[in-house]
Amino acid sequence: MSEELIETIKKEFRSDILDEIVSNNEHYLTVNKDAAVHICDYLYHTLNFPLILIFATDERAKERTKDGCFKIHYVFSCKSDLFIIIKIKVEEKSPGFPTLTHKIPAANWYEREIQDMFGLVPVGHPDPRRLIHFEDWPAGLYPLRKDFDIRTKPPRVKGEYIYRRVEGEGVYEIPVGPVHAGVIEPGHFRFSVAGEPILNLEIRHFYTHKGVEKSFESMSLDKAVFLAERISGDNSAAHAVAFCQAVEKIAGVDIPPRAKYIRTILLELERLYNHFGDIAGIATDVAYPFGAAHANKLKEQVMQLNEKVTGSRLLRGMNAIGGVRRDIGDKKEMILKELDSLQKDFMELMELLISSPSVADRIETTGRISNEIAKGLHVVGPAGRASGIDNDIRRDHPYAAYHKLDFKVPVIKAGDVNARTNVRAYEVYESLSLIKLALSGLPGSEIRTKIKKIPDGCALGYTESPRGEIFYWVHISNGRIERCKVRDPSFCNWLAIEYAVLDNIVPDFPIINKSLSLSYSGNDM
Amino acid sequence: MTVEDEIEIMGQRLNRKIKGLFGRSLSIREVDAGSCNACEVEVNALSNPIYDLERFGIHIVASPRHADMLLVTGPVTRNMELALLKTYNATPEPKLVVAMGSCACNGGIFGETYASSGGVDRFMPVDVYIPGCPPRPQAVIFGLMVAVDKIEQKIRKLEVKA
């Protein structure tokens, strides 16, 4: 199947393909810069493969090997567990590359990110403003270029950020943030409203940009796992596993089966406490504090269970390159007992929520994201599945022990807050059952493979976090990280909120926001 | 001892101190200056029905103008620097600054980069440091106790001056 597919693509674009490399389930095709848009458009619209990631690398140092230039990678997720990566070269002296955003809206932020971090210019981009750097960042400084020192402290310069303007009689703006009223992460929201209904929302983020991708490049591999855990605090396990899997793939190591099962259990525990927390957030914002207290109690129960099982309420420190650090076999009975009580309580909670007309009134038809928008922006995770996007990395590109365990992927079409709540509720039941299955099938073996030397190479690592798919692309050279590209699900989903709020009233914004469960730190990095 | 028992004992002690000092609740404004969000997860956990810190006289307020204390998380990113300073300036004296988490204490794993400054005390005097990544809820309560003792000293100093 995958060979046929590659043949079809090669036949279609033979004269534009310059180079081809196959490594595991990743198929790299280097193509002519000018043909990239056409080929990506074909993969996306004709073959229907979602564009999951665009990133750049600085390979100018390879000058002597005649390959020295920047490269841009477009990653597509295909059927039968295959990834096609289209690569183009961009020279420093002509830093332009054709924009893809007109054809594939999901390319928008990636291209602006590349512009800010590498100084390559997406020619014809519909919104070429800065994304990550603020207006006070001096021109001509690009942190992910190899000749940029991570400790540089650029001076602040004068500049202005221009917001989109909506004009008309009675239209006014409400600016919110970066410091919010609640205990949440910082970001700026600018609403244009006429009375209560929202006419336009512009989000402005990257307040929490910490230079994480650059930091990876000066870190040892073992320490880098800890950094991955701290990219988006409540998705620690999913980030750590994705990073470890990429490195293990480069090393050509198949970790012990018991470690795979333990990772699966950790990932599902993470989904449980996140989903409970999200449902609690939605209940809070529809003014249903009883339900919120109930859901928050469940979340706390899972976090305490996490601590008993792993020593960390947020499941940190468990994953390591080659497997996991601690066995959890002796905690089996305790976990099973706790799962039963969680299941019972959660069923009660959902009955309460569903039967409450005041909740239904606030969440049904609120914050709709159409299937078309969700597909165009590549909305992932529960938010995507609530808008009819049938994607789940656990099933489509299986990792850890998922191909051995039976589970369903709920998909709903409605696209409103109600649908997103229900998708999470279904997923809670699936997670509970997955943990039970994994515990009963826990194979007896080592829990960690010692890896002596990691060869040079690059690979993708991925997991389905509670928010959706996380992708890592890691390049190792001489045992060091040459480049680590991280894509958190929120980087895809944030733009969807600008559509979800349209024609909704301002007081419903918090509910819509909660139902999308977006990470700022994972997005800004 | 269960987590609940620990919280109960520490909470009661904290409550006595706060009552004696303020005769009302201690108001805290939390500021995320670029955290990974796990510190926020733990601050929010303190309000869940199991810990329910509000019953011990800890009140998280929406504006710095109503706050006795700033609880700051994150390594202070370049992009949050200004917002943090504005929040600090908006908080009335005598104010306390508590740096929560390894990032806020000294930059943590993010350290000092072009975008991360390496800790809250680069910008303002910090009264109490709560280490941990993230600190457990018990550690946060302990840190708040130390902070309340400090505010007592600060008030005395102000009285002496007056």
Ligand code: SF4
């Ligand atoms: S101290 Fe740790 S948990 Fe807290 S914000 Fe920093 S990295 Fe996250």
